[in-house]
Amino acid sequence: MIETHDLTKYFDDFHAVESASLSVSAGQVLALLGPNGAGKTTTVRMLTSILKPTSGSATVAGYDVVRDPDGVRANVGVLTENHGLYLRSSGEEYLGFFAELYGIPRERRRNRIIELLERFGMAEAARRRIGEYSKGMRQKLALIRAMLHDPPVLLLDEPTSAMDPQSAKLVRDAIADLRTDRRAIIICTHNLPEAETLADTIAIIRKGRIIAKGNPDALKDQLLGPAMMELRLAIPFNGVADKLTGLITVAERGENWLRYTAPNPADLNPRLLNRLAEAKIPVLTLSEVPRSIEAVYLRAVEEDER
Numbered sequence: 001m002i003e004t005h006d007l008t009k010y011f012d013d014f015h016a017v018e019s020a021s022l023s024v025s026a027g028q029v030l031a032l033l034g035p036n037g038a039g040k041t042t043t044v045r046m047l048t049s050i051l052k053p054t055s056g057s058a059t060v061a062g063y064d065v066v067r068d069p070d071g072v073r074a075n076v077g078v079l080t081e082n083h084g085l086y087l088r089s090s091g092e093e094y095l096g097f098f099a100e101l102y103g104i105p106r107e108r109r110r111n112r113i114i115e116l117l118e119r120f121g122m123a124e125a126a127r128r129r130i131g132e133y134s135k136g137m138r139q140k141l142a143l144i145r146a147m148l149h150d151p152p153v154l155l156l157d158e159p160t161s162a163m164d165p166q167s168a169k170l171v172r173d174a175i176a177d178l179r180t181d182r183r184a185i186i187i188c189t190h191n192l193p194e195a196e197t198l199a200d201t202i203a204i205i206r207k208g209r210i211i212a213k214g215n216p217d218a219l220k221d222q223l224l225g226p227a228m229m230e231l232r233l234a235i236p237f238n239g240v241a242d243k244l245t246g247l248i249t250v251a252e253r254g255e256n257w258l259r260y261t262a263p264n265p266a267d268l269n270p271r272l273l274n275r276l277a278e279a280k281i282p283v284l285t286l287s288e289v290p291r292s293i294e295a296v297y298l299r300a301v302e303e304d305e306r
Contacts (some may be wrong), residue, residue: 001184005055031195034205077146085129102149135162234282
């Protein structure tokens with residue numbers, strides 16, 4: 001649904017985006033992570049045919065962003081950082097205006113608008129002026145606008161910013177549902193836990209370049225090393241460690257717990273538990289030590305700086 005090959009954009013001598021290659025299939029979510037000025041917005045503007053690439057290529061829903069900008073814009077929904085909402089109109093009037101622009105047949109417009117307003121908990125505010133909406137309500141209205149024409153591609157810039165926890169969860173659930181509707185979605189976000197929850201693929205962009213890309217688990221293994229497991233017993237470890245010799249290498253330990261690296265947990269952990277069971281040693285828990293996307297992000301930036 002979204003393909004870019006060496007996508008590049010220069011503004012005079014400033015390299016805003018350089019050789020960015022991305023691929024997002026139908027039913028997938030890609031999270032584009034990076035600080036302000038990293039090139040996220042410029043990338044999205046090229047994918048919506050607002051900016052012409054300096055070099056490289058990109059297609060969205062099968063349409064080339066340079067040769068067929070009308071086809072691109074008809075098949076993409078965009079949530080931008082600055083929404084451009086018309087504050088004097090009601091939410092219902094505003095959405096009706098955009099539904100007409102998108103060419104949605106008159107007989108379908110109202111049902112589509114009501115469906116989306118109800119989905120995002122906005123039905124009761126439909127006839128209120130947008131100027132009376134909270135920041136979170138305006139964010140949801142802008143997201144509804146992006147989804148009105150049921151596009152196969154969504155490009156969302158900070159979709160849950162300024163939202164209370166309940167509204168943010170509602171939007172995250174909606175994005176997860178949209179993925180199952182066979183859409184391709186790119187999310188630009190600073191919310192790293194949200195990116196890990198929603199995304200199939202994470203791409204970290206810095207100074208216009210993609211410095212790391214892959215699914216969250218693969219990035220953790222690549223940048224942070226193998227998984228670290230923590231074993232906790234119902235008894236002290238005195239004498240128990242000897243029974244695990246040759247099976248694991250202990251990285252840390254306490255009175256009744258230890259940690260070890262597991263390059264292949266699916267193979268190693270069952271053998272470890274079997275050995276402890278044979279020795280009648282009671283196990284409280286065996287779990288992976290959490291490795292965050294924040295740690296992945298910081299390590300990728302650190303390695304890029306080097």
